[in-house]
Amino acid sequence: MLFTSYEFIFFLCLLIGLYYIIPKRFQWQLLLISSFVFYYFSGWSNLLYISVTIVSTYFVSIKLNGLTKKQKAYLKENRDLSREEKKVYKEKIKSKRWGWLLLCLIFNLGILAVIKYTNFALSNINSILTLFKMNEISYVNLLLPMGISFYTFQSMSYIIDVYREKYEPERNIGKMALFVSFFPQLIQGPISRFDDLSKTLYKEHSFNAKTFSFGFQRVLWGYFKKMVIADRIITAVLTITKNPDTYDGIYVFIGMLFYALQLYADFTGGIDITIGIAQMLGIEVKENFIRPYFSKSITEYWRRWHISMGTWFKDYVFYPLSVSKPMLNISRSSRARFGDKVGKRLPVYLSTLIVWFTTGIWHGSSWNFIVWGLLNGVIILISQEFDPLYARFHERFKVKGTFGFRLFQVIRTVLLLSSLRILDCYRDVGVSFRMFVSMFTKLDIGVLFNGSLLDLGLDVSDYIVLVIGVIILIGFSLLQRSGSVREKIANKRPVLRYSVYILLFFSILILGAYGIGFDSNQFIYNQF
Amino acid sequence: MKNKKIISILIIFLIIAGLYVLLQSLLMPKYMTKIVEGALISEYYHEKNKDHDVIFIGDCEVYENFSPITLWEEYGITSYIRGSAQQLIWHSYYLLEDTLKYEKPDVVVFSVLSMMYDEPQNEAYNRMSIDGMPLSLTKLRSAKAAMMPEEDLITYVFPLLRYHSRWNELSEEDFKYWFKKDQIAHNGYLMRVDAKPVDTFPKPRALADYKFGDICYEYLDKMTQLCKDNDIELVLLKAPSLYPHWYDEWDEQMVDYAAKNDLLYINLLDYLDEMGLDFNTDTYDAGLHLNLAGAEKTSVFFGKYLKDNFNLIDKRNDPELKALWDDKSAYYYNMEQEQYQELEEYGYLLKFNLKRTEEK
Numbered sequence: 001m002l003f004t005s006y007e008f009i010f011f012l013c014l015l016i017g018l019y020y021i022i023p024k025r026f027q028w029q030l031l032l033i034s035s036f037v038f039y040y041f042s043g044w045s046n047l048l049y050i051s052v053t054i055v056s057t058y059f060v061s062i063k064l065n066g067l068t069k070k071q072k073a074y075l076k077e078n079r080d081l082s083r084e085e086k087k088v089y090k091e092k093i094k095s096k097r098w099g100w101l102l103l104c105l106i107f108n109l110g111i112l113a114v115i116k117y118t119n120f121a122l123s124n125i126n127s128i129l130t131l132f133k134m135n136e137i138s139y140v141n142l143l144l145p146m147g148i149s150f151y152t153f154q155s156m157s158y159i160i161d162v163y164r165e166k167y168e169p170e171r172n173i174g175k176m177a178l179f180v181s182f183f184p185q186l187i188q189g190p191i192s193r194f195d196d197l198s199k200t201l202y203k204e205h206s207f208n209a210k211t212f213s214f215g216f217q218r219v220l221w222g223y224f225k226k227m228v229i230a231d232r233i234i235t236a237v238l239t240i241t242k243n244p245d246t247y248d249g250i251y252v253f254i255g256m257l258f259y260a261l262q263l264y265a266d267f268t269g270g271i272d273i274t275i276g277i278a279q280m281l282g283i284e285v286k287e288n289f290i291r292p293y294f295s296k297s298i299t300e301y302w303r304r305w306h307i308s309m310g311t312w313f314k315d316y317v318f319y320p321l322s323v324s325k326p327m328l329n330i331s332r333s334s335r336a337r338f339g340d341k342v343g344k345r346l347p348v349y350l351s352t353l354i355v356w357f358t359t360g361i362w363h364g365s366s367w368n369f370i371v372w373g374l375l376n377g378v379i380i381l382i383s384q385e386f387d388p389l390y391a392r393f394h395e396r397f398k399v400k401g402t403f404g405f406r407l408f409q410v411i412r413t414v415l416l417l418s419s420l421r422i423l424d425c426y427r428d429v430g431v432s433f434r435m436f437v438s439m440f441t442k443l444d445i446g447v448l449f450n451g452s453l454l455d456l457g458l459d460v461s462d463y464i465v466l467v468i469g470v471i472i473l474i475g476f477s478l479l480q481r482s483g484s485v486r487e488k489i490a491n492k493r494p495v496l497r498y499s500v501y502i503l504l505f506f507s508i509l510i511l512g513a514y515g516i517g518f519d520s521n522q523f524i525y526n527q528f
Numbered sequence: 529m530k531n532k533k534i535i536s537i538l539i540i541f542l543i544i545a546g547l548y549v550l551l552q553s554l555l556m557p558k559y560m561t562k563i564v565e566g567a568l569i570s571e572y573y574h575e576k577n578k579d580h581d582v583i584f585i586g587d588c589e590v591y592e593n594f595s596p597i598t599l600w601e602e603y604g605i606t607s608y609i610r611g612s613a614q615q616l617i618w619h620s621y622y623l624l625e626d627t628l629k630y631e632k633p634d635v636v637v638f639s640v641l642s643m644m645y646d647e648p649q650n651e652a653y654n655r656m657s658i659d660g661m662p663l664s665l666t667k668l669r670s671a672k673a674a675m676m677p678e679e680d681l682i683t684y685v686f687p688l689l690r691y692h693s694r695w696n697e698l699s700e701e702d703f704k705y706w707f708k709k710d711q712i713a714h715n716g717y718l719m720r721v722d723a724k725p726v727d728t729f730p731k732p733r734a735l736a737d738y739k740f741g742d743i744c745y746e747y748l749d750k751m752t753q754l755c756k757d758n759d760i761e762l763v764l765l766k767a768p769s770l771y772p773h774w775y776d777e778w779d780e781q782m783v784d785y786a787a788k789n790d791l792l793y794i795n796l797l798d799y800l801d802e803m804g805l806d807f808n809t810d811t812y813d814a815g816l817h818l819n820l821a822g823a824e825k826t827s828v829f830f831g832k833y834l835k836d837n838f839n840l841i842d843k844r845n846d847p848e849l850k851a852l853w854d855d856k857s858a859y860y861y862n863m864e865q866e867q868y869q870e871l872e873e874y875g876y877l878l879k880f881n882l883k884r885t886e887e888k
Contacts, residue, residue, distance in 0.1 A: 006682045006689075461696035498540055506547060510555075510692045516651060516678055517693055 001041040003187065003273050004227060004514060011038065012277065019281060024204030031182065031201075031281070032174055038183040039146065046145040049115075053108050054177045057155040060104035061162045061169035061176070067097050068165060101163045105156060112152045115142045120365035147186040149362060153312055155180045158194045160316055167195050175202055182283075184274040188267065190288040190308035197285065205282030214486050215279030220504050221476075222272030227512035229469040230266035233258050234513075235457035241425040244435055249442030252435045254453070256418040259425050261470065264293060267306070291477045296409035299380050301417060309362075313355050322351045353377045363424075368432060372423040379416070465511055552688040555695060556659070558705040560712070564879050565591070565613045567712045569623070569660030572610060575715075577852055578630040581840050582607040584716065585624050586639025587615040589767035592817040596715035597860045598827035600853045603835055604842030609716025612660075614653040617642045617747040622670030624751060626661055628758055635838050636755055637763045640782055640793075643748070644772070646741025651676045659687060714860045719820055721867040722877055725808040726815040729771050738777035745785075752789050761792075761838055768796040768805055768826055770815035792837060796826065803829040820864060 001008045015034045019027055039047055071093040075086060119139050126136040158179065162169045170176040178201060179194055240247040240255035247255065271288045278285040288307050295301035302310050321327055327347045335343030353374060360373020399405040419436065426432045447453070454460070479485050489497055559566030568591060572578075582605055584590040591611035599605040610623050624636060648654065654674045661667040663685060671684040683690040694702075712718065755762040764786055766774055779795055786793035796803070803825050807815050810822030818826060834840055843849050870877055 006680055459696070494536070498543075502540075502544060502547065505544070506551065509548075509688065510551065510695050512692065515680075515683065515690060515693065 001038055003270065004223070004231075007041075016280060019205075020207045024206070027205060027281075028175065028178055028202045032178040035178060035181040035183040035186065039181060039186065042146040043143070045143070049111065049145040049148065050151055050181055051177075052111065053152060053155050054173070054180050056104060056107055057159050057180070058170075058173045058176045060100050061159055062171070063100050064097050064159075064162050065169045067093050067100070097163060101159065104159050108152055108156060112148055115144055115148065117361070117365045118142060147188070150189045150191055151180050151186060153191045153309075157191065157312060157316060161194060170194070170198070178202075182278075184277040185285060188270050188274070189306070190271060190274070190286060191312050192285060192308065197283075200283045203282070208282065210490075211282060212280050214490075215276045215281075217486050217489075217501065217504075218272050218276030218279060220276075220501075220508065222269040222274075222276055223508045223512070224469075224504060225265040225269030225272065225473070227269075227508055227514055229466065229473070230262045230269060231513035231518065232458070232462055232469075232511075233262045233265075233466055235462075236453075237262050237425070239456045244426060244431050248435060248438040250439070250444050250447045252422065252439045253443075254447075255425060256422050259421055260293075260414065260418040261466075263421070263424075265469075265473070291480060293414055294410055294477060295413050296406060297383060297413055298376065298416060299383065301413055302376070302380075309359070313359055317358055318351055318355045321354060322347065327351060349381055352381060356380075364427075366427060367429050368423040368427050371429050371432075372420055375420055375423075379420075548688065552686075552691070554698070554702060554706050555691040556687055557691070557694070558701050558709060559656075560705045560710055561701050561879060563656075564712045565718055566656040567660070567709065568612050568716060568718065569610070569657060570709075571660075571711060571713055572608060572627070572716065573660075573662060574711075575608070577849075578608075580606045580608045580631060580633050581843075582635045582637060582834060583624070583627055583631075583633040584609040584611060584637045584639070585615075585620045585627075586611050586637075586765075586767075587642055588613060588817055589639040589641050589769055590637070590765075591713070591716055591718050592720070593767045593769065593823050593826050594830065595717050595719075595820070595823045595827045597717070597853075597857055598824045599831045599834075600844070601857065602828055603831040603840070604844035605831055605834060605840050606843060606849065606853075607715060609713075611639070611716060612653070612657040614645075614649060615642065615657050616645050616649065616674065617744050617751075618673035619654075619657040619670060621747045621751050621754070622666050622673070623657070623661070625754060626664065626666045626670075628754070629664075629666075632758055633760060634840060635761045635763060635834060636751075637765050638748075638751060640764050640766055641769075641772070641774070643740045643744045643778070643782075646743050648674050648676050651679055654679070655690070658684060711859070714856060714863070717823065719823075719860070719863055719867065720812045720817075720877060720880060721820045721864060722812045722871055722880075723809050723819050723821075724812055724814050726770065726811060729773070729815065732773035732775065735775070735777075738775055738781075740778070740781055748785065752791065763834075763837075764791055764793040765830075766793075766795040766797060768800055768803065768822075769817060770797075770807065770811075794830075794833060796830070799829060820867075 001011065011034075015030070019030055022030060036047065039050060071090065074089065075081070081089070119142070122137050122139055129136055158176075161167060170179065175198075179192075179197060182192075182197070182201065185192060237255060237258045240251050240258070268289050275285045275287070286308065290304040290307070292301055292305035295304055327350070330350065331343065331347040334346040337343065338346070356373040356377030357370060358373070359376070360370040363369045363373070394400040422436050423429065423432045426435060453463070458466075476485060479488065489500055492500075557563070557566060565588070582599070584594055584607065588611070591609045594607075594609060596607040596609065599607050610620075610627055612619070615623070620638060620642065624638075627633075654671070654676065658667060658671050658674065661670070668681065668684060671679075671681055675681065680689070752762055754760075764782055766779070766782070774795070774797060782793050782795075785791070805818070805822055805825055810818055810825060812819040867877055
């Protein structure tokens with residue numbers, strides 16, 4: 001069930017109506033049923049996968065907690081044990097807990113890995129077999145369950161946090177199931193943390209007109225971005241990227257900028273809808289973006305784009321990896337061999353590259369995503385290395401902080417990121433690099449002015465809508481810097497306020513790229 | 529304070545509803561200067577006197593081939609044609625069901641050519657057949673039966689969801705006929721006076737299976753039952769169009785069905801000479817459809833058939849009806865005159881030659 005489908009709108013209206021009519025104590029149960037109904041529409045078999053993840057995570061979380069309690073009780077009962085005996089006992093329990101955690105991680109990440117990466121692995125094996133003129137292995141037909149990357153990561157963060165004793169596990173399997181399957185965030189995140197989401201997810205919610213209205217506005221804003229901008233510009237993006245032999249040179253540059261706009265409008269629009277729906281239900285979901293295209297460096301960008309994924313990798317991959325035994329060993333030996341300066345950096349670099357490799361492959365099971373991830377990591381590391389050079393530059397030229405220089409930084413970052421995303425557009429490493437090079441070797445600026453842009457599937461009126469859309473997006477982001485835009489609008493006179501709402505509603509209704517003549521476009525991040 | 533809030537919300541909803549209605553009527557196709565057959569269905573609902581002796585139901589084989597004005601002038605029969613382009617049998621059934629909400633005719637004449645289509649064919653024709661109906665369960669049932677896989681039922685409730693993307697192709701026509709449309713047809717008859725003689729038709733190809741589809745029979749059964757329930761005589765009709773080819777095997781099935789259900793079936797292709805049809809002068813598109821001259825000849829013949837078979841009273845002496853039909857006749861002859869003038873001036877009819885009109 002697409003967020004942009006009539007079925008979903010109907011489903012949502014029905015749910016919200018029921019949600020505020022039924023006794024409040026049943027609200028979370030209704031959400032759980034709704035989430036499973038929503039998921040059912042993506043296929044029966046998918047329900048099986050998510051159920052397996054829920055049950056296994058629940059069981060292990062209770063087991064982990066049981067072991068912790070057992071340890072505490074045992075130590076309380078046996079106060080007279082020596083320190084050494086206590087240590088031995090603790091190690092024994094720790095080892096058991098670690099075993100259960102590992103089992104849960106391997107099992108669930110294993111499901112994800114098998115479904116998502118088997119064919120990728122087979123294609124690489126087949127490439128090698130072909131080299132040796134051996135028979136290829138047949139590919140397997142595995143359908144990727146909707147949102148599996150998101151709910152697997154969300155449940156794994158839960159089990160790791162329980163292991164780390166950050167919080168007590170949820171004893172009600174229904175509530176735990178709701179945390180994993182909460183439908184608004186099932187398709188494309190954000191990857192919520194249990195201690196954040198559970199604060200409002202299971203609460204009893206009375207109807208609050210302001211919260212509801214703000215949520216509704218956010219949903220509308222999300223639909224505007226998705227349906228008016230992203231689903232309109234996708235035609236041109238696909239025309240360019242699906243025909244690399246026809247559209248190279250300046251078209252690649254246009255395509256990468258168009259894709260940057262499409263991805264932004266699509267993903268942030270989807271998250272706006274998610275957060276807005278949750279808000280209409282009285283539930284708080286954490287922000288996933290903070291005006292990412294205003295970032296002045298790639299490092300900053302990744303702090304502001306898909307925040308929940310970035311922090312997930314930081315908390316559950318980067319930090320544990322950096323302090324893991326093998327990494328500490330590498331650190332020790334590299335220091336001994338290359339000295340403190342280089343030796344200190346080597347494990348950090350290694351951890352960073354591993355994280356970006358993982359980030360890349362999380363986005364998709366193909367080499368283009370892996371290369372994209374690694375390039376992000378490399379650029380971040382290079383810019384870190386250049387920090388002293390930048391400092392000297394700023395000391396000499398005194399441009400830091402000026403509007404012109406900040407604008408330059410923002411544009412540079414957007415162009416750099418867009419260039420990296422060429423790998424995402426063409427989904428092939430070789431073609432991507434060839435197209436990137438063609439931007440510089442076949443730069444025909446005339447294309448911009450000779451009407452060729454009208455051959456990309458968009459007409460003049462589409463371009464006008466897109467230009468106005470971009471102006472609105474930028475204006476909105478600028479306004480947002482000084483506080484909530486919805487609060488600002490809410491403080492205006494009713495005529496103005498309601499005019500804005502009504503205009504937004506009819507903009508989506510009239511200008512939205514939906515219905516016959518338009519393909520129903522899935523959200524981009526749903527593929528991941 | 530609470531009342532004030534409720535009133536404010538109501539006002540906002542009214543504004544939204546008002547804007548919605550305005551935008552929807554602006555963006556929906558008007559069918560006034562091109563593809564005019566799209567306007568046929570809705571015209572019926574603006575008809576002041578919805579009391580007809582005969583209702584024709586079907587596709588272009590009825591709305592191009594029969595003239596209610598001739599039936600009135602020759603026999604005093606009041607009739608209306610409820611037809612639209614490629615109107616399939618499920619459209620026809622639900623359109624009849626809808627018509628019966630307004631009147632109970634003595635005779636319903638159903639054009640059987642659409643029995644050849646067992647599944648939905650085209651979204652554009654669906655819209656032309658259904659959009660003109662007022663919102664009702666009948667309309668929704670019709671849409672549900674007719675929809676192509678890519679269509680959504682909700683767009684028949686809120687047509688703006690279908691036509692929203694026309695915002696960038698709005699023309700002068702859309703603004704001119706935003707609130708009020710012209711009358712296009714004459715009790716459902718779409719007049720054309722131009723002529724194009726029959727040339728040659730492709731040889732009818734042999735079919736793998738000549739049997740009409742089960743769904744078509746299902747709807748024909750429903751139509752038969754609906755007429756029986758309402759004490760209406762149902763006549764099955766094959767109009768005198770030469771193409772698409774009407775196979776003997778199809779004809780036999782209709783003969784059998786009529787006999788089995790105690791209905792009348794008439795294939796007018798068997799009476800071309802009696803009607804005096806000349807396919808050099810009486811068709812505007814080489815035999816697919818009749819022009820005004822052809823439609824009037826057919827109507828004279830078919831009116832007599834109706835008179836002979838059913839007890840239809842000549843109503844020409846009813847002063848009220850006479851006044852009403854006099855107005856209709858005046859409009860009819862006026863349009864005939866205008867079309868001849870257009871033919872003389874341009875060599876073709878503006879509304880029916882979209883490409884040439886646009887080039888001009």
